[in-house]
Amino acid sequence: MRSYITLKRPKSLGIGLHLHWSALLGAGVLFGALMRQPVHAALAVSSYFALIVLHELGHALMARRLGYDTTGIYIGLFHGMCEYDSAHYLREEATIAWGGVLLQLAIALPLIVLAQTTPLGANPYFSIVAAILGPFSLLIAAFNLLPVPGLDGELAWRLVPMLWRDARDRHFAGRPAKVALRRVK
Secondary structure, eight states: OTTEEEEEEEEETTEEEEEEHHHHHHHHHHHHHTTTSHHHHHHHHHHHHHHHHHHHHHHHHHHHHTTOOEEEEEEOSSOEEEEEOOOSSHHHHHHHHHHHHHHHHHHHHHHHHHHHHSGGGGOHHHHHHHHIIIIIHHHHHHHHTSSOTTSTHHHHTTHHHHHHHHHHHHHHHTHHHHHHHHHHO
16 A cells, blocks of 8 residues: 555564555644643644554454454555455454444543542643543544444444344243243153
8 A cells, every 4th residue: 555654663463554645734733723831732643543443453363363364454544554465254253343343431530530540630741641531532432433434333233133133042042941841740
């Protein structure tokens, strides 16, 4: 992909990280808009892109857990993409779709609690990171779960009926045998 710049150093779990030119341009514009406070600007820009990377890393970790090779994470200005071997089953593809949101939740919820219940919330540097990786991340996760083509929700919600059927089947699997045993006694 020619419009992506491959970063040599930041390999997370051996997965290459690739930035689209729009992400670099957006980072520059956002940093420029917040330039009066350069530390705040750097934290805001870093946290925003960390949110996208963490989401895609969640997909990568879930894909690896299911035995698929993950080859790259591609980061754009408003989205990311995790490249992994094609899933063999719809259930696995739907599970991988949940991976990004689950990692976002695993990061966002503790940060929200820390910001609300500890003195860290008063620290201006921590509050910037916590705001982006906390409530803003939850908003992005909820948006991403919309059952719309191109978003994770298109696939992720297909897992719910599958799990419901599995639970129902497990629940009713032993019933005929129990009824038959009662008749014998």
